[in-house]
Amino acid sequence: MESLIIYCHPYPKSFNHAVLEAVKDNLKDHHKNFQVIDLYAEHFNPIYDREELRLYHSGKTHDRLVTKYLKLLQNSSEVIFITPFWWNGIPGMLKGFIDKVMKEGKGLSHMITKLGVHGDLMNIKHTYILTTSTSPTWYIRFCLGNGIKRIFLNKTLKQLGMQDRHWLNFGRITNSSSKRRSQYLKEIQQIQF
Known part of the structure; x- marks a missing residue:
C-alpha cells in the first residue's frame, strides 16, 4: 500500500503547488511510496454526461481516468487532498472527481444498504485535506459553518470508508507574507503523514 496525493489546482505557480512539493518532499524523506493524481494536468473531465450516469449503478464507466x-x-493506505477552498467549499473539479x-x-x-451508504474504501487508514483560503481559518470554522470539515471530511469521505480524517488550512493566503508561507511549508514537511 502507498500514499495517494490528489492535487486540485490549475496553476503550476500557485501556493497550492508549493504545498504539493512540500508534501512530496515529506513523503520522500520518510521513505514512503506515493502517487500523484493531478486533476488539471491529467485533463480529468469532472462533468457527468448521460452515458456516465447510465453506467453508474452498474459500477462501470466510459472514462479511462475514472478506472x-x-x-x-x-x-x-493514505490519501492526501491538496486543494484551494473556493466559495465555501471544494472546487468543482474535485467535486466532479468524487x-x-x-x-x-x-x-x-x-x-447502498438499507441504512444508507456503506464505504468500501476501508483500506484508507489516514486521510488529510490540505487547503488554502482567502478567508482566515477561524472565519471558515465559526462564521461559515466549517463545511469543509463538517461535510466533506466528516460526511462524504467518512461515508466512503476513509479513516482518521484531518483538515489543515492555510488561511488569508492572499495577504500572507513570504515568511509566513515559508514557515507553513516547513510545517508541512514535518507532519507525520
Whole structure:
C-alpha cells in the first residue's frame, strides 16, 4: 500500500503547488511510496454526461481516468487532498472527481444498504485535506459553518470508508507574507503523514 496525493489546482505557480512539493518532499524523506493524481494536468473531465450516469449503478464507466483513479484509491493506505477552498467549499473539479470516481458496487468505493451508504474504501487508514483560503481559518470554522470539515471530511469521505480524517488550512493566503508561507511549508514537511 502507498500514499495517494490528489492535487486540485490549475496553476503550476500557485501556493497550492508549493504545498504539493512540500508534501512530496515529506513523503520522500520518510521513505514512503506515493502517487500523484493531478486533476488539471491529467485533463480529468469532472462533468457527468448521460452515458456516465447510465453506467453508474452498474459500477462501470466510459472514462479511462475514472478506472485508473479508483484502482489507485483501492491500493492506497493514505490519501492526501491538496486543494484551494473556493466559495465555501471544494472546487468543482474535485467535486466532479468524487461524483464520477466513487462507484457503487461490490468491490468498488461503496454499497447502498438499507441504512444508507456503506464505504468500501476501508483500506484508507489516514486521510488529510490540505487547503488554502482567502478567508482566515477561524472565519471558515465559526462564521461559515466549517463545511469543509463538517461535510466533506466528516460526511462524504467518512461515508466512503476513509479513516482518521484531518483538515489543515492555510488561511488569508492572499495577504500572507513570504515568511509566513515559508514557515507553513516547513510545517508541512514535518507532519507525520
